[in-house]
Amino acid sequence: MTVSSAATTPRLRFAPSPTGYLHVGGARTALFNWLYAKHFGGVFLLRIEDTDKARSTDESERAIFNGLEWLGLNWDEEVVHQGANLERHQRDAQALLDAGAAYRCFCTAAELDERRKEADSRKEAFKYDRRCDRLSADEVERRVAAGEPHVIRMRAPDTDVEWNDLVHDRIAFPGKDIDDFVILRSDGTPIYNLAVVSDDIAMRVTVVMRGDDHISNTPKQILIYRALGAELPTFAHLPMIHGLDGKKLSKRHGATAVGDYQHLGLIPGAMLNFLALLGWSPGGDREVMTMEEMIELFSVDGLQRKAAIFDPKKLEWMNGQHLSVISLEELEPRVTPAIIAAGLADVKTLEDRREWYRSLLDLLRVRARTIDDIVRQAIPYFADQIEYDADAVAKYWKDPSEARSILSATKDALAAGPWDSISLESALRTLADTRGVAAGKIFQPLRVALTGLTVSPGIFEMLMIMGRDLALHRLDTAIAKLA
RNA sequence: GGCGCUAUCGUCUAGGGGACUAGGACGGGGCCCUCUCAAGGCCUAAACACGGGUUCGAAUCCCGUUAGCGCUACCA
Numbered sequence: 001m002t003v004s005s006a007a008t009t010p011r012l013r014f015a016p017s018p019t020g021y022l023h024v025g026g027a028r029t030a031l032f033n034w035l036y037a038k039h040f041g042g043v044f045l046l047r048i049e050d051t052d053k054a055r056s057t058d059e060s061e062r063a064i065f066n067g068l069e070w071l072g073l074n075w076d077e078e079v080v081h082q083g084a085n086l087e088r089h090q091r092d093a094q095a096l097l098d099a100g101a102a103y104r105c106f107c108t109a110a111e112l113d114e115r116r117k118e119a120d121s122r123k124e125a126f127k128y129d130r131r132c133d134r135l136s137a138d139e140v141e142r143r144v145a146a147g148e149p150h151v152i153r154m155r156a157p158d159t160d161v162e163w164n165d166l167v168h169d170r171i172a173f174p175g176k177d178i179d180d181f182v183i184l185r186s187d188g189t190p191i192y193n194l195a196v197v198s199d200d201i202a203m204r205v206t207v208v209m210r211g212d213d214h215i216s217n218t219p220k221q222i223l224i225y226r227a228l229g230a231e232l233p234t235f236a237h238l239p240m241i242h243g244l245d246g247k248k249l250s251k252r253h254g255a256t257a258v259g260d261y262q263h264l265g266l267i268p269g270a271m272l273n274f275l276a277l278l279g280w281s282p283g284g285d286r287e288v289m290t291m292e293e294m295i296e297l298f299s300v301d302g303l304q305r306k307a308a309i310f311d312p313k314k315l316e317w318m319n320g321q322h323l324s325v326i327s328l329e330e331l332e333p334r335v336t337p338a339i340i341a342a343g344l345a346d347v348k349t350l351e352d353r354r355e356w357y358r359s360l361l362d363l364l365r366v367r368a369r370t371i372d373d374i375v376r377q378a379i380p381y382f383a384d385q386i387e388y389d390a391d392a393v394a395k396y397w398k399d400p401s402e403a404r405s406i407l408s409a410t411k412d413a414l415a416a417g418p419w420d421s422i423s424l425e426s427a428l429r430t431l432a433d434t435r436g437v438a439a440g441k442i443f444q445p446l447r448v449a450l451t452g453l454t455v456s457p458g459i460f461e462m463l464m465i466m467g468r469d470l471a472l473h474r475l476d477t478a479i480a481k482l483a
Numbered sequence: 484g485g486c487g488c489u490a491u492c493g494u495c496u497a498g499g500g501g502a503c504u505a506g507g508a509c510g511g512g513g514c515c516c517u518c519u520c521a522a523g524g525c526c527u528a529a530a531c532a533c534g535g536g537u538u539c540g541a542a543u544c545c546c547g548u549u550a551g552c553g554c555u556a557c558c559a
Binding site: 112305320 | 493506555
């Protein structure tokens, strides 16, 4: 066996099975693999584990691609499909047989099931009793020649298996607890543990980073590596993600697919940042980070051993933070499709008023936690007609004639002078003084007239971004409505 | 049942023998700012699962208990 130099570039892979959508747990596993690769100048590979034909679909494969692409977790080299490597898997099984590390087993699934139940009823741990390993060579040959169906099993040695896990340090399994596990089915297709090892060797994967639900597969896989004479990769087992109730994250917990969050108006940078913090810490108080910062700060030392609970509240907060700090160049293309989908404007309008549009986004993003929040808030600046919120009317237009009087005085004051925020503000504050009321008595009814809502950005910022025509038009409409 | 993994505020975490009166963040409560809502600033409640060791000294090291989770297929 050759000893590789320490300078070998790390090769990592994310290996989902295409049996659903890209789950946030999977996304986080992918992220850590990706961060490791980027941080250490390595390579990030993608392998689709589609050997379970019954459950794998093209649709979910596409969903996985889309999810990873949306997140920006780009992979190097061609996507590997495990199902395409059947011949190599079989060759490796044969090699294991030839090397004496594995043997043929003629026990049927039904027989095994029966024995398993028996052991169960006696409250004993079931372990294959190796009866087929004791068959004579002649008998095996005869039964194979007769075409009797059989599987291939690894002959697990009694020695303990241990490895130095990147996140858990030393993990050890007593040899006596490792079963003679099946590596090739009677139909000639490989079992997971064989396919994984065979592919990881072929892909020259040096770091196997995956969920800790694979810890108990690891000793079996190590046995295969050794029997195949391959160098062991470094293993890293990441903790799971749980829902708010502490159970494994599932559909019951609401959105669990990355695509769900995309549609909920999250941005990938925030999603990634949030996911990274679920199971990893850069140390100290660091929280809001860009991709570049995460790559820079990534270290296996910060990897957590404990399962983390997915907290949607913090995700939202994180998204709000990212919405506020990313550049307008980055924000705009994320919001525009949503604005268009909501029917507020078309592409041309947005392009024609590019600068104005960007100022609007800049104004709205500070009080938004999702893209959808921005779209909702943007309505008054685009729509021809606005709806008046009942509570807003009840509260600030309580007395219609009084409200009408204030609004028309407001309109006159605004229309009289130049349209800049300083002039507008002084006009309205003067009006308040003249009428002997607090400024809020002017601002709030005006806010309702302009937006139909009680909540909006600052009144002068709003007047400026709406522009004279639209603002005055809104006032006319409101005054007419109150008549 | 067996094997394995894990255990700091409700949640995410800092912490790697003395710097701990255990720090930060989300969420909660309060105050400030203020034309509303956010954002921001300040303050506040809130945790080392339990029991033994080791040590002059333990959130930190070891052992046990308990609890949670995972695996225990001719699934991946």
